[in-house]
Amino acid sequence: MSRDELPGWRSIAIGSVIPEPATARKYRTGDWRVFRPVIDLDKCIGCLLCWIYCPDASIQQSDRKVKVDYDYCKGCGICAEECPVKAIAMVEEA
């Protein structure tokens, strides 16, 4: 999100208080990413090691198939490192 779209000092809670739960969901930490993991599903064997290792719970899985939640993936590359069949490539963000 660009800086100008964020709320200003008049409208945010004072003293950096976060007055409601689950607001981390609104904070798109995917913005921090320099390299994005791209999964080649043809190579993927569905072992789910990437799902286990992801420190940000950004690997989503259903039916032993995985995909990356780019809203929160910070691009740390642990998934690519751990993938036993090298199905995940780290591609520089445009």
Next chain:
Amino acid sequence: MEKMKVVGLSGDQIAAYAAKQCRVDVVSAYPITPQTIIVEEYSNYVANGEVDTEFICVESEHSAMSACIGASLTGARVFTATSSQGLALMHEMLYIASGLRCPIVMCVVNRALSAPINIHCDHSDMMGSRDCGWIQVFAENAQEVYDWVIQAFKIAEDREVLLPMAVNLDGFTISHALEDIRVLEDGAVDEFLPEREAVYRLDPDNPILVGPLVLPDYYFEFKVQQEEAMRKAAEKIGEVTREYYEYSSRKYAPIDPFNVEGANTALIAMGSTAGMLRTVARQLEREGKRVAVIKLWLYRPFPGDELIKLVEDMESLIVLDRTLSFGAPVGPLCSDVIAALYNAGRCDIRVANAVYGLGGRDLTPAEVEELSMKALKMAETKMVDKRMEFIGVRE
């Protein structure tokens, strides 16, 4: 107004007495000369069952302020006190108290900083934490300590302010001297200062998060909120002091001026020194020499506009700083005065700085008379010989 009770107490004792009347929920403090009597006296109140306050004993001032912050975040009314090295040790937590918008009231019994170690008064402790985001007032005597502590809670806890506030009193000169002090009845303080109503508070039934990591995308906004709160504080101080006058018949304001009408020069100072400046000014008045004395009660937010109104017809000012800002062009108070004049387009008013009283060094009436003569000469010649000088130092 009801008949007022008079008590004979020291500045430290009256600070504790005022906090007691304010029905403080939590006190966490660590003793340090010359503040010790404040916490000692307050712990007596707790031991005697005179107050319903949680007194948290800690192993350092850093912990004292940490405990105060935690307590304040639960919505409690919190009081503490410290001096010198204690304030320096709190430094980190002072910013957290203001950043988390905890309206803690703290008496700072001003004392010189080490090294060399010294227990006597100067303002280097508070000036070292000048930019910590606390509202800061300086009292001249024990009566003012009492009155400012009570007013401080009302200013700090205002929902549009929510900033911590430091009530400064000069070490020994005020803290240990006995004075007769007019105090309000408990009921009057209750009426003037109702219970604190927190905007946000830690409550298991309504969870909130305080103290998150805030990165470049939001941090600046929170700092501007604090600056806005300072601006609000300046307004509220006006309202609160007017209301307090109804209860006490004692009128407070950001600035306490003396002899201003018709004067073409003034001495500007904070704290206990102001009384002696006025005594010398009265003496000079009898000799036909008029020198105004401008005492700042309020230091942060800096009352620049009020100051300009008082000095606009003057030719010269001498600002007394009881601290040394090593390597700076002038001391911190003088620097603020010059900035206020510059902002108002009044660079024509000549300003000199007198650094005095470090480590408890007495400022004598003869020295003040000499300063007054210098101020008058500056007004007449429209020249400043020496921008900054040290008063009463041996070469």
